[in-house]
Amino acid sequence: MKAQRDLTTGPIGSTLIAFALPTLGSNILQSLNGSINAIWIGRFLGERALAAASNANIIMFLMFGGVFGFGMAATILIGQAWGRRDVENARRAFGSAIGLVLAASLVFAVLGWACSHAILVALATPPAALPLADAYLRVIFLGLPAAMVLVLLMMGLRGTGDSMTPLWFMILAVVIDTGLNPLLIRGIGPFPQMGIAGSATATLIANAVSVLALTGWIMWRDLPLRLKGGEIAYLRPQGALVRTIVGKGLPIGAQMLVISAAGLAMVGLVNREGVETTAAYGVVLQLWAYIQMPALAIGAAVSAMAAQNIGAGKWDRVARITRAGILYNIVMTGVLIVAILWFDRTTLGLFLPAASPAVPIAQHIGLIASWSFLLFGVTMVLFGTVRANGAVWGPLIVLFVAMFPVRLGFALAIRPLLGADALWWSFPLGSAVTTLGAWLYYRYGPWRRQRPLMPGAARPPRMEAAAEAPAP
Template sequence: MKHANAIARGVRPKEGAIANTDTPQPPARPARRDLTQGPIAKTLLLFALPTLGSNVLQSLNGSINSIWVGRFLGEGALAATTNANLVMFLMFALGFGFGMAATILVGQSMGARDVIGARRAMGTALGLFAIISVVIALLGWLFAPHLLRILSTPADSQALALAYLRVIFLAMPPMFIGVLLTMGMRGTGDSVTPLQLMILSVILDAGLNPLLIRGIGPFPRMGIAGSATATLIANYVVLVVGVAYIYLKDLPIRLRGSELRFLLPNPALLKVILVKGLPMGLQMLVFSFSGLVMIGLVNRAGVDVTAAYGIAQQLWTYVQMPALAIGAAVSAMVAQNIGAGRWERVGRITRAGVITNVVMTGALIVIILLFDRPIFALFVGGNSPAIPIARHIQLIGSWSFLLFGATLVLFSTVRANGAVYAPLIILILSVLVGRLGFAAALLPHYGTDVLWWSFPLGSAISLGLATAYYRFGDWRHPGMISQVIEEEVAEHSQADGEPGGRLNPGG
């Protein structure tokens, strides 16, 4: 109890102190890659590159599947998948936040060499995700028609969208759990296995799409439902392979024997995951909402401008990927180092993340600006009037991703210690108030260029506020593990009992 109280107050026990716990601790095993040791820049880059590869493959998979649907079934079917995928994105936004919270707990536990703590956090998250995903799958199947009507899905696409969306909802359990497992692997320092699983997913999903859509060979002809079924099969297969790999390699997040009880959500862990995960999920919803408002403003400028904005966004999807990968790497590294008590490395990791982002994202922006005309021509043809507009948008807006990447690194650092409300508030101020307010107020007076300049303006506001919070904010308080222990100590002190089987970050 004394040891737990020390941790709850933010006081780390002396080197070599033994944790007092009712759960037997196995010998401490290192993560797949110990992110608390070695050269920071090299470790960051080696961790980020596989994550970048996973992100690229995921986007390519979506593009390839859209091509199959569009070529085989036409524009109506493509519009149907677009509407259905919007529903899925909204579902995953909150799930992503909860997964990030669990990943941070896993990372801090691994940094503290507390394997049992990492398994408890993973078990609680798995139990939560299993319940949520099954409920969403059942409710989604029942209420899919109502969701499509709320989205004002075109009448001629509703039947196709319904057939597609209902199958996709059945794929929710393996999707949610699979995403959580890969995020957990990254929390332990392993970013290579998620890449390998993503490669398998893309091969299965993209490969089965045409076979099930057209009924080629022994496969049934399923139309648009075949595209969704390919996704469903790919996700279930990848989940089975991923779980098998975790147990064959005896990865730190595996559960065996008495540890299977960790799948019953622990109240203290569950509270931290929900309280910390909800704001991170809401951050994705802020971006989603701002995107919907922005496209509404762009649509007022006519078809050519809307088409130009659409193809510019296709390239922006790839421009932001280095920042997302570097942010994930920074989050995992900072979480492990905070868990290990190595605060002297946290600032260096953040600086390395910012510099790496500037180099990688800056190089990608330059390459795209040099070759954007032939790339745009792939989407709309070389003589389209949308191309010069798209190039103009690209020239103004692309540089905002340098600022976005730096902001993301700062957010990843503070969130790795459980500071999640300040980033949400900063995004609301910079994106909803700054970017959209600027665009909506000045658009009638200065024309469409205001829309494109709103991107660097919003990014500059968010970077300024994020930098101020990183330097002067109170995010350096005891980490999320300590908050879990505080909850458990408070609960058990009221019951005059010793908390059993708790996390022990200092062990």
């Protein structure tokens, strides 16, 4: 499989799946990494530590969303520029994004480290898990800059059609992280015994090594986004690019924050059901991470393909890319849902002892809510397409309405009647509303009339006709 792909030519289906598979592999490895780390924590340190890591990881996702939008906006800029064969502007966008993301992640790391205890208290983290969660979260915050730059490097490469290089360096990060986890948790050999903080330290080291190695590889192999000589100045964000990246990145980041805030609110409700339910929910989240992997991979591939084709003015391919993405998502996500539910006791047994009271709770949660990820996959494709042309406010509004008035509103209103089941049934309801809103925006929204994102770029061919054409 070639690393670099031209996403503006050739058959839609095979090009999409060939580009998405390495991204899916990266997602599998990332989720597998988190699951293996959760196994180490659960087996070595117990349910309280597992509940603590679950709370801390959701907070980390919230902080990650604060700077992720910049990277996504840069990826769209890179994709559109690459579709026009405008290598210079692709590098300018990449450099500005690196500078912005590095600065923002440093700020978040400092603030997060200082406020981790207060954040966990506000989240209603169970008192028994609070000290462990605080120790874990502080180290995770210290590793945020390396983690964010690594993600941005991988996103930028995918914007140029290269999904293989990120896969290799994700493998490197996972090998280091999973290998160091038990050594630093238990203090095996010359390594210090750090408990739950050792798991976070392993992640920090893995990300730092991988970002340095990937940077060196990009320079050594002279990959398209390498910056050398006078191009190093591109790392100092340029005014026009900063306005574009921030203008598009903040709403994209806000989408992540909406999802994260809704997740935090849900965790707060789950925590009130007791440690067993919190641990069960944390394990189910681990399994859901696998179920949503095809949606995330194919959604990212659709966004990259659509951005390049929009940049090239090939609007006739965009609708076909979207339809292919939806079909692949339904098939792949459906297979995973059936497999995980069929073997749920086996998979849950990896995280919890067979006799744990959390096991039947986790099985119950999975049966009620796991199927909603079919709808999630459709939403990711539709949002990926419209976002490829810089349309970010429509998806943000749809997500906000679905997450808060609908999902959390339902959970709070029905909880007196259904108890904890109201929390689990709120997931398919929220997903259905999100998918409906995404389809309405894709079908009738004004996203096709967006102007080119790159400052100074020419309007792509046939843009005027595409803006007036009916939605496919």
